[in-house]
Amino acid sequence: MQIWKITLSYDGTPFHGWQIQPGLATVQGTLAAAIRHVTGETVLPQGSGRTDTGVHALGQVASFALECGIPGENLHRALNRALPTSIRVLAVEAMTEGFHARHSAVRKSYEYRIFHGLVKRGQMGIICSPMLAPYVWDCPLPLDLTLLQEAATHVLGTHDFTSFAASDPDRATREAEVPVYATGVRRIDRSCWQERDGLYVYSVTGSGFLHHMVRNMMGTFVEVGAGRLSPDSIPGILAARSRSAAGPTAPARGLFLVEVEY
Known part of the structure; x- marks a missing residue:
């Protein structure tokens, strides 16, 4: 074989x-x-x-x-x-024998892309093209990139990310295959925002990710970028270890699995 x-x-x-x-x-x-x-x-x-x-x-x-x-x-x-x-x-x-796409992985990188065409509350902004719409979150809120970046720095390092985890229907199977999934602890090595090609792009690299973890972080970061939460609220959300403490789940269409490292 x-x-x-x-x-x-x-x-x-x-x-x-x-x-x-x-x-x-x-x-x-x-x-x-x-x-x-x-x-x-x-x-x-x-x-x-x-x-x-x-x-x-x-x-x-x-x-x-x-x-x-x-x-x-x-x-x-x-x-x-x-x-x-x-x-x-x-x-x-x-x-060679023993390689497994999931079990052998040591780090993964994701990107989340937001179209930020709304320039000012109450004003008509740039319209998101239907050719782009399936690959971005066409966010209706005006966002502050500086606030987004401040929020993103708070997840760097090793934390329990239970607050950003959805209920995983495959959790029992994952725990049986890989014991680390029994906890919400993960290590994030990169967490940053940039403006690229008219989009706000979030890049994150870590040892692993919980079910909906990136999308739930994204929904929370957007609450910060829109001025609804303070960037300094992120440590408290992590400490709560409760999904209800964090923001909404961002749409799936803006999320990309970029790279898997072995």
Whole structure:
């Protein structure tokens, strides 16, 4: 059996998330069907994480084992022919025994993109193009980038992020597979905002992320950027270890899985 690692980019708009679901189009299910079409083997590719409905990926990683001796270059080319254009295989690598896309990961990076066309409360701002709308949060609130950055610095380091975690339907499975999921403690190494191509872009890198953690942080940061919360409220929200202490969940469409490190 040869272990394969593939790096994927996908538009999450047409899919009901990563994880395979009966009767629904998912990234994992579509990839499994493409592998079966190319090789004749039935496998379930394991992703580095289970992105939600509407979440996109620039650098998702999946792994699976095959019995056939297909060369990596041929597998790469054939998978892209078999997959819809909303999913592209960027790289294919043969790995040694023991590699697993999720269990072997040490850090992940995400981006969240906000379209901030509303210049001033009560005024008509720049209209978000329908070509851009599926990939950003068209936020109706005027946001202060300085306040957003102040809020973002408070999550750097190791904290219990329970306040930013949604109820995870797969938690029991995750805890059985990876014991660290039994707690809400994670380490964040990078947390910063920048203005790029007319968008406010949040970048975050960490040891791992809880269910909806980035989207819940984002909803809270936006409350700060809109002047509804103080940046200094973030430590108190973390200390509360209660989802009710934090802000709303930001829409999935602005979130991108950018990179997984091993």
